[in-house]
Amino acid sequence: MKIAFAKVANQNVDFEIKSEELNFKGHLKRIDHKNVKCLGNISGSTAHNCDRCGADISLDINENVDLIVSDGVYTDPENELSDAIEFFDHQIDLEEILKSEIEAFKSDYFYCKDCKNL
Structure with a gap:
């Protein structure tokens, strides 16, 4: 799901996308002429090893x-070291944000129940 930067005004633009067993829900709000604030929540489950x-x-x-x-x-x-994503086609790609945030989450270490106790 893509939203044009020009369509995000000072009012919140709500969104919700689903990908497999994940749900990304939140809103976008303009900060200035180039930047938009994205506040939301990702919930659900994803496969990992x-x-x-x-x-x-x-x-x-x-x-x-x-x-x-x-x-x-x-x-x-x-x-400051702000958490930011840059797009260069005047579109906010929410699926790309979801994918990026999931990959960042999965970059941590996760162990199965058998390996947690080793």
């Missing part, structure tokens, strides 16, 4: 999303 033995496991996810979506290169006005 145990990082020790490789067994198939299912990860339950309930993660809040709070990031800045930029139309072009993001410049941080306060020189």
Whole structure:
């Protein structure tokens, strides 16, 4: 699901997308002429492999999303390490945000019930 940056005004733009067993729900709100705030929650479960033995496991996810979506290169006005995603086609791709956030979540270590006690 893509939403044009131009369609996001000062009012919240609600969204909800589903991908397999995951649900990404939240809203978008304009910060300034180039940046939009994305606040939401990802919930559900996703397949993964145990990082020790490789067994198939299912990860339950309930993660809040709070990031800045930029139309072009993001410049941080306060020189902080802001959580931001840049798009270069004047469209906010919510499926890409979901995929990125899931991959970031899965980059941690997860173990099956047999490997947790080792």
